[in-house]
Amino acid sequence: MRIFTASLATETNTFSPVPTDMHAFEAAFFARPGEHPDRPTLCSSPVPILRRRGRAEGFTVIEGTSCWAEPAGLIQRQTYETLRDTILAELQAALPVDGVVLGLHGAMVAQGYDDPEGDLLQRIRAIVGPDVLVAAEFDPHSHLTPLRVAQLDLMAAFLEFPHTDFEERGEHVVDLSLRAIRGEIDPAISTFDCRMITIYPTSREPMRSFVDRLKALEGMNGVLSISVIHGFMAGDVPEMGTRIVVVTDSDKTMGDALARTLGHELYGMRRETAMPMLDTETGLDEARRLRAARPDKPVVLADVWDNPGGGVAGDGTHILRHILLRGDMGSVALATIWDPVAVSFCHAAGEGAEIDLRFGGKSGPHGGEPIDARVKVLHVADAGWQSFRASRVTLGRAATIRLVGTEVDVVLITSRTQTYEPDIFSNMGVDFMRKDLLLVKSTNHFHAGFAPVASEILYVAAPTSYPTDPATTPYAKASLALWPRVPDPLGLDA
Numbered sequence: 001m002r003i004f005t006a007s008l009a010t011e012t013n014t015f016s017p018v019p020t021d022m023h024a025f026e027a028a029f030f031a032r033p034g035e036h037p038d039r040p041t042l043c044s045s046p047v048p049i050l051r052r053r054g055r056a057e058g059f060t061v062i063e064g065t066s067c068w069a070e071p072a073g074l075i076q077r078q079t080y081e082t083l084r085d086t087i088l089a090e091l092q093a094a095l096p097v098d099g100v101v102l103g104l105h106g107a108m109v110a111q112g113y114d115d116p117e118g119d120l121l122q123r124i125r126a127i128v129g130p131d132v133l134v135a136a137e138f139d140p141h142s143h144l145t146p147l148r149v150a151q152l153d154l155m156a157a158f159l160e161f162p163h164t165d166f167e168e169r170g171e172h173v174v175d176l177s178l179r180a181i182r183g184e185i186d187p188a189i190s191t192f193d194c195r196m197i198t199i200y201p202t203s204r205e206p207m208r209s210f211v212d213r214l215k216a217l218e219g220m221n222g223v224l225s226i227s228v229i230h231g232f233m234a235g236d237v238p239e240m241g242t243r244i245v246v247v248t249d250s251d252k253t254m255g256d257a258l259a260r261t262l263g264h265e266l267y268g269m270r271r272e273t274a275m276p277m278l279d280t281e282t283g284l285d286e287a288r289r290l291r292a293a294r295p296d297k298p299v300v301l302a303d304v305w306d307n308p309g310g311g312v313a314g315d316g317t318h319i320l321r322h323i324l325l326r327g328d329m330g331s332v333a334l335a336t337i338w339d340p341v342a343v344s345f346c347h348a349a350g351e352g353a354e355i356d357l358r359f360g361g362k363s364g365p366h367g368g369e370p371i372d373a374r375v376k377v378l379h380v381a382d383a384g385w386q387s388f389r390a391s392r393v394t395l396g397r398a399a400t401i402r403l404v405g406t407e408v409d410v411v412l413i414t415s416r417t418q419t420y421e422p423d424i425f426s427n428m429g430v431d432f433m434r435k436d437l438l439l440v441k442s443t444n445h446f447h448a449g450f451a452p453v454a455s456e457i458l459y460v461a462a463p464t465s466y467p468t469d470p471a472t473t474p475y476a477k478a479s480l481a482l483w484p485r486v487p488d489p490l491g492l493d494a
Contacts, residue, residue, distance in 0.1 A: 001181060004094045005050045006064030006087045007103035008120065009043035011141060013234040013311025014109055015467050016073035017364055018416070022082065024069040027415050028394065031066045033090060041068055041391045042163065044103040045170030046137055053174060064090035066103065070416045071311040080110035084120050091127055099133040099181045100124055101174060106142020106157070107232040114237045114477065118147035125151040133180050137173040139163065140200075140230040144191060145239045153180060154187040154247050157227035159211050160202050162445040167390055176224055176247070187224055187247050190255030192263035194242040195490050196483040197231045197470045199274040203447045206269045214262070222249045223258065228266065233470045234311055240478040242266070267490055270483055275444070275459050277304060280322050283460035288329060290456045291436045297455035298435045304443050305464035306367050309418035314338040314441050316367020317360040318462045323408065323439070324371075330436035331407035335424045336395070340414040346377045346399035353377045354404060359412060366465040375401040379429030384413060386424035388445070393417050400428045409435075418442040421449030 010020060029041050036047045044066045054061035064087045069075075091100065102124075108116040117136075124134060138157040149155075154176055158169045179185045202211050214226045225247040231240055244263040248255035278286065287299040301319070308314035315338045323329050342359035349355045354376050361370035377399060384398030396415030402408065411428045419440035425432035432438055433453060440446045451457065467473040471484040481489050 001059035002062065002094070002097045003050060003054070003059065003099045003101060003177070004062045004064060004091050004097045005047050005101045006090065007044035007047055007066035007068070008083055008087060009067070009103060009105035009108070010069040010075065011071035011105050011107040011139065011232065011311060012075060012109035013071060013073060013466070014236040015234055015465065016311040017465065018072040018311070018313050020069050020072045020075040020079065022076070022079045024072060025067040025079070025083065027396065028070045029066070029068040033063045033065060036063060036066050039390050039392065040167050040170065042166050042388065043068055043105050043139060045167045046101045046103045046174055049170050049174045050101060053178070062094040062097065071309055072416070073311065075108060075110035075116070077111035077113070080108070080113060080116055084116070084123070087120070088123055088127065091124060097128065097132060099135065099177055100128060101177050102136040103170070104136045104138055106138040106144070107235050109235055109237055115143070115145050115147055118145045118151070121148055121151035133177060135173055135177045137170050138229070140228055141232045142229055143232065143235060143237055143239045144229045144243045144245065149189055149191060152189060154225070155189065155227070155245060156225045156247070157229060157245070159214060159227065161200060161230065162203065162448045164389055164448045172225065185224060186250035188250055188252040188255055190246045190248065190252055190259045192244040192259035194244065194263045194267050195481065196267060196270050197233045197241050198270055198484070199443070200228065200230050201273070201275050201444045201447070203444060204275060207273050210266065210269070222251050222254065224249055226262070233473070234467050236475050236477050238477050238479065241482050264490070264492060267492060277459045277461040280319055280460055280462050283458050284322060284326065284329060286458055287437055291330065294455040297453060298432065298438045300438045300440060300446070300450045300454040300457045302443070302446060302457065302459045303439060303441045304459050304461055305466040305468050306462060307418050307441050307443050307466070308338065308416040309442060309445060310466050312464055312466050313363035314416050314418070315360045315363050316462065316464055317371050318368040319439060319460060320360070320410070321368055321371065324403070324406070331434065332437045332439060333409045333425055333430045333432055333435045334439040335411045335419045336413045336417070336441060337410055338414070338416045339412050343397050343399050343412045343414050346401060346412065347380050347397060349377050351377055351380055357401065359410070364465055366463055368463070374404040376404055378402050378409065381428060384428060386417070386420055386427060388420040393420060395424070398428060400430060419446050421446070422453055
């Protein structure tokens with residue numbers, strides 16, 4: 001048995017001012033054939049999993065290129081086509097193969113390509129023919145197109161948000177792929193369009209119980225896999241929106257019915273799934289109250305929309321400026337602000353130096369003006385990093401500063417990334433457990449890592465360039481017949 005595997009992934013915010021080029025992939029993660037580390041990245045777990053399984057079970061794995069760029073704006077056309085054609089050439093050289101198993105994200109958009117993953121899969125199918133298994137793991141914050149489904153024999157997305165299960169779901173896809181190649185199962189994909197777009201955190205109800213039930217259904221009565229494609233509201237493409245995917249063992253009729261039933265159930269919860277969000281001043285008032293009530297642990301406040309994981313620059317200063325103006329928030333640490341220029345100044349000055357520094361607010365007007373302050377350089381790193389489960393996420397060159405006359409520390413980075421786990425602070429010289437408030441830029445991926453160390457977690461919706469309200473977002477390509485723009489597009493409300 002011979003299996004080809006590769007990964008090409010990023011998440012494209014079509015409203016973002018930050019373009020994506022080859023350097024963006026090389027700066028975040030780029031592994032040529034055979035160079036992928038044994039630990040996975042968010043969208044490439046099938047590669048190291050297949051490597052391990054192949055060695056243990058005696059089949060041949062041919063690795064292609066694996067790469068990831070931090071979420072941002074449109075992918076440069078030449079960059080996408082170069083990466084696509086590289087992987088296709090590697091596949092062509094690997095023939096004959098019995099299967100192709102890919103790690104994809106599902107929300108890529110390139111110049112001239114609304115559906116790069118569909119384009120890639122269609123070209124792969126043309127190379128291997130109709131009888132070779134083609135499978136992929138996806139991020140749920142993606143778009144599901146008929147073109148993709150038509151090329152795939154099986155697929156699954158992460159079920160958890162935060163995505164704590166990306167490696168587990170990679171194992172799931174690999175296991176089903178091997179069973180299919182061996183003739184033990186005959187997968188059939190069913191989908192249902194829920195005609196809506198919102199946020200579905202599994203760190204709270206009702207999504208916690210819904211996903212737990214999906215997991216319980218897998219492996220029962222011919223159901224091989226169930227996924228929720230959350231959709232990505234910052235991607236203006238025709239298939240933007242929420243969908244259910246059911247993979248059965250050669251029973252598409254049953255799969256279609258189950259997908260519809262689950263889709264209707266999720267649709268009925270659409271007003272309840274998103275976490276409560278506060279405005280900036282209310283959030284800071286609540287954080288101060290909670291810290292006074294429980295001083296043993298810091299309060300964690302999420303800057304939900306100025307999140308590089310959603311494709312924005314992540315250099316917004318709105319909440320930080322309010323913290324500084326109030327002067328009553330105690331000891332604060334912020335992760336992170338993307339500012340390569342400010343980082344270079346801090347490195348040039350060195351640890352312990354005090355300098356006048358302008359930082360943040362450079363990518364556009366939406367997240368606030370730059371901050372000008374006298375700062376002390378507390379820590380510098382040539383290769384900063386943080387954990388995300390079993391993977392390691394680069395910060396690039398990084399620096400930690402303290403604004404003189406305050407207890408406010410800020411982690412500055414050069415490689416854009418959202419905040420995942422508390423070691424983003426400790427790796428950069430910040431004793432986060434001694435802080436009153438931890439301000440993190442992430443929608444929900446931070447939750448699993450920070451919940452054990454936080455007295456409380458609050459979500460704040462501050463100004464940003466991210467399109468936060470799909471009811472009013474000026475989409476040009478996405479369907480306008482989705483909830484919440486339309487009150488009841490499926491006509492199921494009583």
